[in-house]
Amino acid sequence: MTTNLPSEIQEIASRIRPLDEEAIRAAQARLDSLTKPPGSLGKLEAAARQAAGVTGEAMPELSRKAVIVMAGDHGVCEEGVSAFPPEVTAQMVLNFLHGGAAVNVLARHAGADVVCVDVGVNADLSHPRLVARKIRRGTGNIARGPAMSRDEAIAAIRVGCDVVAELAAAGTRVFATGEMGIGNTTPSAAILIALGGLTPEQAVGRGTGIDDARLLHKRGVVERALAVNAVDPRDPLDALAKLGGLEIAGLVGVILGAAAHRALVVVDGFISSAAALVASRLVPACAPYMLASHLSLEQGHGSMLEAIGLSPMIHMDMRLGEGTGAVLAFHFLDAAVRLMGEMATFESAGVSQQ
Template identity: 50%
Template sequence: MTPLELTVRAIRPLDSGAVADARARQESLVKPPGALGVVEDIGVRLAGLAGRCPPPIPEPAGLAVFAGDHGVHRQAVSSWPQEITAAMVATFLSGGAVVNALTRQAGARLRVVDVGVDADLDPAPGLVSRKVRRGTRDLSTEPAMSRAEAVQAIEVGIETASDLVAEGCRCLVTGDMGIANTTPSAAMIAAFTGASVEDVTGRGAGIDDATWAHKVDVVRRAMDLHRPDRGDPLGVLAAVGGLEHAATVGFLLGAAAARVPVVLDGVVAGAAALAAVALAPDARDAFLAGHLSTEPGAGLALSALGLRPILDLDLRLGEGSGGVLALPVIGAAARVLREVAALADVQTPSAAPSRPRSRPRRVLVLGGARSGKSTTAERLVKDPLSAPVTYLATGPQPTPDDPEWEERVRLHRARRPAHWTTVETRDLVAHLDADGPEPLLIDCLSTWLTSVMDAHGLWDQKPDAEEAVAAEVDALVASWRTTTRSVVAVSNEVGSGVVPATWSGRVFRDQLGVLNSRLASDSDEVWLTTAGIAQRLR
């Protein structure tokens, strides 16, 4: 099966049980039912997507700006020269665009993807080169792309979503850059909604009445030429779409398959979302409309999708700006379900005193070798001097032929209170999934990952070893997200270290870095210990 077919097959509707739990919890919180309006609906959708209530905090966010040029530009449908596309890509990469400022404020990650810029872009940090072709063809005279090119661009978007999720992003945001891209957006929206060309065609980055009338005529000619059939979404995309539209389709499908919320920004995203839902109807459950663009087609697209925009601020910039601006509201929707007290937990003057309910706490402690990270973790475990703790030791057994490791294990054992239970195990998932009142302390994830790699023969490059290791990592991350127990885990921080000189060292560094990132995104607290000094990062 192709990546597109596999992605579509992986998409499922919202988890009905989690949706019901979220709705019931909204009713139980210390507020009038429905008082938070659409924010409550967003929280319910996040829970249904994650398959649990409360849902994880959708942070950090990852914004992908797909850039491409358009052959229809030669029809003079825009007042801006086509060279602006490449110039804006350079501005994104230098950090000087509007969306750079907004992503910095939101703590979001930015990925710029060249899927079809009509220029040779120099390699640069933050730029992903996935050029399918140098711009589309003129949709008013011939198909903008071949079907194969449309599928290739879709798979660029799928890959981009998958990469961001693997890096720990828990919410994705669409972005686009392409002079004249509102023209194919209008054609796509007309094709999928049946709306008139006049109703879907806007003024883009700012055109006068005469240019707008000409633009309407160009879109009408394209529709008459291709007669796009909404029952053939790939055909519509290839005939009248853009490369960034196709990549955004894949990005939306990739997010839905990974069950991560994805925020739509503007008319390009709206057009792409119509195509994505035509390919996989359940994908819509992952979509959140960041804002209502002033482009008329944007409102028609959202209406057809049944999505209510979070913001309505007369925005028309693109770049992902409106989607990023909506992130605080989306994060708040999750935090309400996670952090607001229930009425049953609130003590009123006439009520008998009651013990507040505690909720599990997930803490990740990072640090280098001999940094004091294990000592920090032991201090962070709840009531370490009086309450029982299950200490999960993941390292190998000490042996006389390794005196340094034997001494390290001896010191760790001597430091633990006598009433703690030590379990030497590699099966962390079983303990995270098991119910129990006592918190867990995992020390440490670095040695756990080493043992997993060794068990599956990754060092020997055995067939399927990487897939087997990835499956164990995925299972650990899933259990970390859903555990009902408080847990403090220790891991080595590899992001600022030197690159190991060996193949195995580099593989271990990369695998551990991704694992740390994924766990950190679903942690309530993240600490970094350096030279015995612990700093709270989150």
Template identity: 65%
Template sequence: MNETRLYLDTLTKPRGSLGRLEELAVQLAGIAGARPEAILKKAVIVMAGDHGVCEEGISAYPPEVTPQMVANFLNGGAAINVLARQAGADVYCVDIGVNADICHESLISRKVGKGTGNIARGPAMSREEALEAINHGIEVVEGLFGQGYRLFATGEMGIGNTTPSAAMLTVLTGIDAEQTVGRGTGIDDEGMKRKRKVVHRAIAVNAPDSTDPLDVLRKLGGFEIAGLVGVILGSAARGCPVVIDGFIASIAALTAYRLAPNSKAYMIASHASQEAGHRPLLARLGLEPMLDLKMRLGEGTGAALVFPLIDAAVLIVKEMATFDSAGVSRA
């Protein structure tokens, strides 16, 4: 990393003038153990799962939208497909907990269960199921790594998943639900009141141990959140950068960090979403987002938009002339 910093200072520009792009180049050097000079093969991993807490009326959309959107991903028609194509990335959709039977040649099936339990009435899943979902995320990364992918992004789909994410954030950080609960799919003020009550009830009913991230995940989380924890840990274990998308992906990142603190060095925060708890969550992680486009879609869309910035950081190191090679006078 230090060698890359010094090399960046020899390029034909004022020191540090490319800002976050230079920081990215330095981080990529640390991850790879070498000066970054190769464009990395990219994959967006979209984990999909349903949530029993939808029974409490906390979403503007019905649960059947989850399998419908999975079909949309597989047919290439969702926002993440469009943005990934623009970035030269491939999208892989994983059924890790959808409450439907989906058959498609491109689907990666790793179903742990048909949706989680209703966290307002009991735990989302067992500890064994949480570990299984994490391991599935690791296995998906392993498989894609074997196909030459070296840069991963976290995507998700699961109607109702901002509610468990807000509950997890409240427990893991102590931030009150008034700050962690957002509008998700676009609920009204009454829906917000109901959602906050559900989060408080879920925490009271399940009494998760805030010092045990796996306990918090299994009592309040989702199969897709657990799968993304595995994606993040698997990427770090393989020495690959992993781009964190929005609120749900970031709660997976916080969980991964609590389980394995060294994993943070491999994370790149893509954007600051409009979801209420996202900025304080990133602050607790110590990550600074690259973009702020007022997005709140999920799917990995914010992460896909950062792929070209990562490519730019690599190409600056690879192709930009030095003062000496260009015959430019230094300051």
């Protein structure tokens, strides 16, 4: 664990316990008793064991699921790093709230709730289903100075923790990380470079689909951000505050909060993984509570997952964000749990095991 954690994060960290090894052993015994060769269901079996360890139940009940979509704007959009204008952030938040985005469609099919949180949108938004927790109206331009203050980053983390606590109290047991923020692959790449030791060529990708000229420009913007902000690579909170986004900080809180409530958190793509990297460096004990959903096409995502110690469940050539890949992984998680509960054992089916 990072030393000198703020008291708010220290309190959450103190509630994160190791996975329940007895439940993992019981889940493994159940898996080995099913009518199949040992380990033949691969990552489905790994997910079943992890879910057991997270919840402390050999055969966990995971029907209540939610994707938390954190939304925030980025001052670095002033540098022309995205193919879309920053106004799209607020417009897409309303799209989420009206149920029309890709994550809404996929969540409906997965039986999951979509919870949209305004933690830093540069607009005045109002909707009955919006969770309004705005810390400030967008971040500063990281190419010219810090994204936010340390206190603002902590406040955004607290937002994520609080939203998880409210949902967990209502019975949610699985969370997915989702986000919306035009320009947010830029701060995510900067975080990866600062904490993961990659070069801009390795970490900075095309985001919303920029051309070669703008990609080179984007790399230069990230290089300036790193030079201007002089991040301490030993201090993940410093990297988050100086380089990150309010929605990224909110997702750090979602991850820490889920672990504190013994809930599984399914990590989406590049931006979500930047939050996961910060969370794992702040409180390493939260990493076993994460399940990586997919490998994004965004450059650097594989390196980001490796830095956390995660392996993606699926490869779908996706790069949309919103939590779409994580929600797709809900189906695989449901399959893993159903196999444990519904598949016949060698004994019950009268099948020879040797």
